[in-house]
Ligand SMILES: NC(=O)c1ccc[n+]([C@@H]2O[C@H](COP(=O)([O-])OP(=O)(O)OC[C@H]3O[C@@H](n4cnc5c(N)ncnc54)[C@H](O)[C@@H]3O)[C@@H](O)[C@H]2O)c1
């Protein structure tokens with residue numbers, strides 16, 4: 433790369449975009465935040481303020497711009513596809529927040545575009561892969577220390593939902609993380625999904641089916657249960673217990689500091705994903721930037737095929753939720769281009 437620093441363009445200046453801007457500006461080495469794009473120009477300006485970045489309203493203005501070497505996409509999942517296709521067309525490396533796209537067909541178009549380009553450019557922001565505890569769980573499963581995996585018990589709780597959050601989004605925006613986590617930890621595609629729900633919490637906005645229990649079957653015969661509860665009220669909690677033939681391991685359990693005071697003990701629950709996974713995001717971004725600077729992709733990250741496979745599982749999940757039926761996942765054939773990825 434000609435420039436000493438990787439000049440990054442950020443698309444989307446909302447909750448996640450603002451957090452990623454801070455990360456790129458202050459914590460990731462070898463990068464410079466060069467541009468921030470958001471149709472809400474005031475937001476783009478606010479996020480760019482105090483950095484070296486320029487603010488623009490049209491994201492396409494910075495895709496293929498000679499002053500931008502790489503892109504971070506943090507706009508809503510519904511608008512990812514055209515941005516990704518334009519980035520691939522312009523040969524620009526991208527770190528795209530999850531989901532790759534909200535449905536399987538559009539994700540497959542991104543797979544096809546990247547394959548046609550003949551070069552891997554896009555990584556999907558499944559940050560749990562960069563969390564220290566999850567990485568250790570992956571190691572335990574890969575080395576066989578727990579014996580052959582049988583089940584994962586997952587808990588995914590958010591304190592509250594933003595306005596407009598729907599029951600379907602609980603699958604394709606939230607459980608999409610567990611679809612990726614299950615595929616990654618168990619090294620197996622997802623074959624079927626079932627969704628059940630108790631009565632909704634009185635804290636859930638009207639019409640939202642919250643909580644839900646999602647059961648995931650994998651092609652290798654493991655079963656994963658996920659409690660997704662996005663208006664739990666008390667904080668952000670993401671847990672995963674793996675059960676193997678010879679042992680179990682839990683990540684995301686309560687951790688310190690544990691305070692003993694006035695005849696009681698207590699601890700703190702993280703407020704949201706930015707706090708719980710802050711270090712994982714930093715690690716993900718540093719590795720992505722280092723790889724992009726070398727004209728490579730990070731082999732530890734989720735690629736476009738992973739994003740597509742998660743989207744296909746989400747589509748089955750949404751169908752299962754609406755129909756009440758166990759739904760098989762329809763997956764295209766994995767191109768050789770992604771084999772071993
Ligand atoms: N990894 C995680 O844990 C995590 C957490 C939260 C959100 N996310 C993901 O990050 C993305 C953004 O989520 P958020 O919570 O920041 O949303 P948000 O609604 O807070 O912000 C989205 C921003 O994108 C802008 N936008 C809308 N259309 C755009 C377009 N075509 N081009 C550029 N910008 C556009 C909006 O104006 C807004 O400023 C989503 O894909 C979401 O799923 C990931």
Ligand SMILES: O[C@H]1[C@H](O)[C@@H](O)[C@H](O)[C@@H](O)[C@H]1O
Nearest residue numbers: 589590605606607609662705
């Ligand atoms: O977009 C967010 C994000 O991906 C969080 O990590 C998840 O916990 C939320 O449920 C989801 O809505």
